[in-house]
Amino acid sequence: MYASIRRWLRLLALPALLALSACTSLTSQPNARLGLQLSPALLGQAISLQQHLKVERNGRIDELDAALEVDAEHLELVxxxxxxxxxxxHYDGNNLSSWRHVMLPAQVRAEDVLEDLQLCLWPADAISAALPAGWRVQDQGLRRSLYFSDTIVATIDYSGMPRWSGSIILNNLRYQYRLSIQSVASEP
Structure with missing residues (x-):
C-alpha cells in the first residue's frame, strides 16, 4: 500500500515540473518568470488538442495526458x-482560474503553466510585444529561441507547422528541464 501511495504522489508532482516553479534556487532571481498572459485571441486560431506530455529533469521522466482547447475568448486545459x-x-484573456488536486505541491502555479503554453504556441510577434525589457524571442524555421540579453534561455523545436501539430520539444536551459509535447487534434 505504501508503494502505491508513493507512486501516486510522484505522479501528482508532475504538474510541478510542468509549472517549472519548483526550482527554489531560481525564484530569488529577478524576472524568474516572464508573466505572460496573452489574450487567447492572439493565437489566431481555435484549436482543440489531446496531448501527451513528458518532462525530463534531473534524470527523472514524468508523463501526463492533457486536453487543451483555445478559441478567441478562452483557454481551457485539463x-x-x-x-x-x-x-x-481556465483563462479568458483577463482572469486566470485554476483547480488542482489537493495532493499537488503549492509550487504548481497556473500562471507558469499558462506561460509555457503561450511560449510554445502563440505567434512570436504576440510574445515579443508582451516581453519585459531585456527579453526577446526569435523564430528560425522550426525552432524558436528565447533570450535574456544575449543569453539563450530556452529553445523550442517543432516537428511541423502549425506549431501545435505533431511534436514540440521545449529545452529550458534556465530551469534545466526538457518538455516534450505530442499533440493530436481532437475529433469534432
Whole structure:
C-alpha cells in the first residue's frame, strides 16, 4: 500500500515540473518568470488538442495526458493522471482560474503553466510585444529561441507547422528541464 501511495504522489508532482516553479534556487532571481498572459485571441486560431506530455529533469521522466482547447475568448486545459483530473486551468484573456488536486505541491502555479503554453504556441510577434525589457524571442524555421540579453534561455523545436501539430520539444536551459509535447487534434 505504501508503494502505491508513493507512486501516486510522484505522479501528482508532475504538474510541478510542468509549472517549472519548483526550482527554489531560481525564484530569488529577478524576472524568474516572464508573466505572460496573452489574450487567447492572439493565437489566431481555435484549436482543440489531446496531448501527451513528458518532462525530463534531473534524470527523472514524468508523463501526463492533457486536453487543451483555445478559441478567441478562452483557454481551457485539463491535466489527467490515471484518467483522473489533477489540474485544470481556465483563462479568458483577463482572469486566470485554476483547480488542482489537493495532493499537488503549492509550487504548481497556473500562471507558469499558462506561460509555457503561450511560449510554445502563440505567434512570436504576440510574445515579443508582451516581453519585459531585456527579453526577446526569435523564430528560425522550426525552432524558436528565447533570450535574456544575449543569453539563450530556452529553445523550442517543432516537428511541423502549425506549431501545435505533431511534436514540440521545449529545452529550458534556465530551469534545466526538457518538455516534450505530442499533440493530436481532437475529433469534432
Amino acid at each position: 491535466g489527467l493522471a490515471f484518467g483522473q483530473r489533477v489540474l485544470s486551468l
